[in-house]
Amino acid sequence: MRAVGSVAGTGSGPRGLCGVRGGGVRDQCGRAESGGHEKAERPSAASDGSSSGCHSSKRKRCHTERQGSVTSVAAVRRRSPRTGGDLAEALGLHPRGAADFLDALVALGFLERSEGVYRNSPSADTFLDRSKATYAGGILEMANSRLYPFWGSLTEALHTGKPQNEHKHGGDVFDAIYHDQEGLERFLHGMTGLSMGKAMVIAERFPWADCRTVLDVGGAVGCVPVAVAQRHPHMSGGVFALPRVRPVFEKYVASFGLEDRLTFHGGDFFTDDLPRADVIVLGQILHGWGLEEKRLLLKEAYDALPDGGAVLVYDAIVDDDRKENTFGLLASLNMLIETRSGFEYPAADGRAWLADTGFSGSRIEPLTDGYSMLVGIK
């Protein structure tokens, strides 16, 4: 195997200490609001009242808004409270469905309506405004453009056991998704939307005081290391990911002013050695592969850790009885649609794989939205 570099300060974490349980979890939204995304605009619900028309320089933005998704409603809406008629015009909605669409968003909690005027709900304002560092709508955009059509072929996947996405007819899925810049960014920001809440919990809960470096393997644009570095100024590290991810990672990390502490390591985790770090994160990585690859990735993480270091594995880990975590079981069906051999798994299986790899101890901790984290201590 070829070594691809190391994370600065590796190995300084005291033996065994990375496994100590930390304090309680703070409110995620509060955490996000106090984050360091200085360049993010933070308008109030009734900020500027700018025009809703699709003219000149606004044409491209309006095209996006006119897609009629919940994120586009939030984007249009954030500029000022709007009447249903104004919103329908800005979004290009036919009058027949407009009221039902907007009121469905009220019922779902995305919008609030008072005397015929709509405004973003507080959670939509925080998580569905593209101008904010807390924007989590990337996963909705990706679900809209990719997952929704692929799930239309669930029956075929159930009959054939074959993926139904970009590599339905062969090839590598990431070659296909990352083929063009738009697909690359849409997938990576989709991952950020999916992982942001988990990253905040991990940054808050894990005992980072005892560690110095963190490496997020297959870490997309670095959502987890960014949350950790923001919360813990003594931490440095970065992401190990496919080389094409580098510019998107660097832009994202620079937007938080963390480029001095977070570094990109390009490589393939099946053929390159991982850089060493006190804590290695495998977030939504194991679930994408079969058992043999799952075990190989755990071994790679083990080899890159010092004694006492920790691997953090988060996935939509299902309950051991496989009848409680609805999201985890549906996420496993999503792996049927998205991958050749991936599957979600019960915590008991994950802990057994960790023990087989040589980890001396492990525990399971709930995160958010049906996700949990396995912590393995070397």
Ligand SMILES: C[S@@+](CC[C@H](N)C(=O)[O-])C[C@H]1O[C@@H](n2cnc3c(N)ncnc32)[C@H](O)[C@@H]1O
């Ligand atoms: C499902 S995403 C998870 C992203 C991130 N960890 C998260 O939880 O949001 C899987 C990631 O693994 C990366 N990846 C896939 N195959 C890889 C390989 N062979 N070597 C390195 N990274 C890879 C992809 O680029 C993608 O960002």
